[in-house]
Amino acid sequence: MLVKSTSFKWAVFIGAVILMLLLMCASVIFGYTDTSWKTAIDAYTNYNGSNEHIIIQTVRVPRALIAAAVGASLAIAGTLMQTLTKNPLASPGIFGINAGAGFVVVAAITLFKVTDLQAFNGLAFLGAAVAAFCVYGIGSFGREGLTPMKLTLAGAAISAMFSSFTQGLLVINEAALEQVLFWLAGSVQGRKLETLGAVLPYIGIGWVGAVLITGKLNILSMGEDVAKGLGLHIGLVKMTIGILVILLAGGSVAVAGPIGFVGIVIPHITRTIIGIDHRWVIPLSGILGAVLLLAADIGARYLLMPSEVPVGVMTAIIGTPFFIYIARRGFNGR
Structure with a gap:
């Protein structure tokens, strides 16, 4: 733990929030x-219908908000899972x-031609629960x-199984491949603000719920006995954590x-900086998760410009070395 006093922890937290806001800008x-900054401000204060103003209102601002929300959600979910399972991976x-x-x-897309946004939300939650x-x-x-160890092996097996099923569906229905390929790689490009609005109540409950149970997480991390x-x-705490995840x-x-690796990388970085008290770890993990995904998304725009790399590829580039390090260090380093 690099930061021990409460005042320094607040300084770190405020600094992380400022960094997140700067990256959103x-x-x-x-x-x-x-x-430019002036163009972005004018898009809302002096809108003239120009291409730049349209891009800022309909593409850039939704993209920044979605990246921040998704990054925060994945980081908090990873923190909850690591606390529940005592598994650093x-x-x-x-x-x-x-x-x-x-x-x-x-x-749903390939077999039943589902295109409804609300249906996507319910189906994603169903798949996550299963x-x-x-x-x-x-x-x-x-x-x-x-x-x-058994959880890690089970997770790898289930992940491989569902990934194989997904690839099989795309082979059967090649017409759907182009529609879902970029989405499967993990991306915030082209997502509309309405998409975030549809799931915001659910992930909002996840954020608030994670903060409310931080005291119980501290007790659980001491061991079940x-x-x-x-x-x-x-049992109730575990069920609550499962629902929040x-x-x-x-x-x-x-x-x-x-989008992978955000939930692995951020909890470890957060605990290294600020310690194991979940009253600090949960909110700071959320902020740093937003920071990571925002930074990865900005980098994805420039890596192969004018083409864009899906942000899921960028997080994999960042997270894979970290994953290898954690795996080599073993399960006793938490």
Whole structure:
């Protein structure tokens, strides 16, 4: 832990919020179409219908808000999962939750020609829930019960299964490939503000719920025996965490597709900076998750300009070395 005093923790938190706001502003300004701060302000104060103003209002601002919301949701979901499972590799991507949500959405598009936005949201939550229950059930089999290693293996198996099913559907229905390919890579490009508005109530519940149970997370992180001794209702807390993860991960996939590694990288960085107190870890993880996805999205615009790289590819580039480091360090380093 780099920061110990409360005053320095507040300074770190405020600094992270300022950085997030600056990156949101940068996301609105920078890209293939040349704009400026003045153009962005005029788009709302002195709108003239120009191409630049249309792009800022309909593309750049929604993109910045969606990237921030999705990044925060994935980071908080990863933190909750790592606390619940005592597994440093736990995240919606690694445990197959993103893949499950993505498979159900793709199945609806390719098999039933579903295009309704509200239907996407419900289907993404359904897929996330099914994947979560599968991983938890498989990981609980055996004499030793639920262990971090078994959860990781179960998550990898479920993720591979749903990914294979998704690819199989796209092979059967090649006409749907172009429609969903960019979405499957994970992207905030071209998403409308209405898309975020449709899932905001759900991920908002996830954000608030995660903050409200931070005290119980601190007790749970001491170990289940200690938590029971302190009167914590373990089953209720675990069920609450599971529901919050499904809301956060399912909502994120519904908006931006399956974006990986944010839920792994950010919780470890946050705990390294500020310690293990979830009253700080949960909100700071959310802010830093937004920072990471905003920065990755801005970088994705310039990597192969004028073409754009899906932001899910950028997070994979950033997160893969970190994942290897955590895996090599082992499960005793939490």
